[in-house]
Amino acid sequence: MSRESAPRHPTLADVAAKAGVSGSTASLAFSGSGPVSDATKERVLAAAAELGYAGPDPRARSLRRGRSGIVGVVLEERVRAAFLDPVKIRTLDGIAEGIAPLGAGLLLLPDLGEGDSTVSIESAPVDAVVLLWCGLRSAQSVEALRSRGIPTVAIECAVGGGIPRITIDNLEATRRGAEYLRELGHERVAVVALPLDTVRTRGPVTAEALAGATNEVTLERLAGAREVYPDAPAVETAASSIEEGRVAGLALLDVAPGERPTAVIAQSDLLAAGVIQAAEELGIDVPGELSVIGFDGIRVDGLQHDLTTLDQPSAAKGRAAGEAVVRLLAGEEPESVAFTSTLHIGDTTARVAG
Structure with missing residues (x-):
């Protein structure tokens, strides 16, 4: 009895042929990064939908660019603890906003020194890393990242020279x-x-x-x-x-x-x-x-x-760190940034009762 061959998945070339355009035009229609008319883009997307083609393989795209499309954020605490802290959430939002021009995602990396994580600073497929409020393990973290040649930005971390720092007073x-x-x-x-x-x-x-x-x-x-x-x-x-x-x-x-x-x-x-x-x-x-x-x-x-x-300014700190990452990946040398806090006087302070 003959074995049935596995079903063949449609390719970008199939979509281009069906839409009557070149392969490069079809690729630009998906990426949205080139001069493709709306009518052509609609034709390409319609052909893709008819063939059941979901889009270019992101792994192949990453290989072509030489990047993973991921920015790591190192936490010296468990992720759950970070998400219970509004300051860290604001800062993470700011980082995401700052790296927006890269079209990259964030990967949270708890660095607890326990050695049992399947994705760590030593192995994570990241293009750059932001160190967030590190302490005991900051020296080890920086050493590991430097040995891998990973561009690094530090938020309120004591790190050596060559790494841009985002601080407050x-x-x-x-x-x-x-x-x-x-x-x-x-x-x-x-x-x-x-x-x-x-x-x-x-x-x-x-x-x-x-x-x-x-x-x-x-x-x-x-x-x-x-x-x-x-x-x-x-x-x-x-x-x-x-x-x-x-x-x-x-x-x-x-x-x-x-x-x-x-x-x-x-x-x-x-x-x-x-x-x-x-x-x-x-x-x-x-x-x-x-x-x-x-x-x-x-x-x-x-x-x-x-x-x-x-x-x-928690969000501004994160945004500055994200912008520094963008500049590092562009081959530039961003300067460190220092922010200032302001005293807000509410109703929880008063003169000593006399």
């Missing part, structure tokens, strides 16, 4: 917020800090912990607060989340009234919302008995306050 902005609290008469001020490194532990920030810290954002914002309040106690959290802020808030506030701070500087708006939640659970009035200031300028669902915060 973490230290200066936090100092401005602390100075505002001092103007309101606050003397007992505490800090609720972001993770010091990828170990993500909870508890008081000690000199030993600071010596081994790798999260540049956490360190800069803490330094800004301590330029105004050198002895301000700080509590490290395991993530930027409302629950982590609540846990840290309870640790700081569930003490005798004379021992607790009259103001808290939280290193993110989510942490600030958690501190306010802790205060409410303990019957502490915000801002009458406790002032709270955050950092980010996001809308926190469920927060019944207009939060005093340092408003940072």
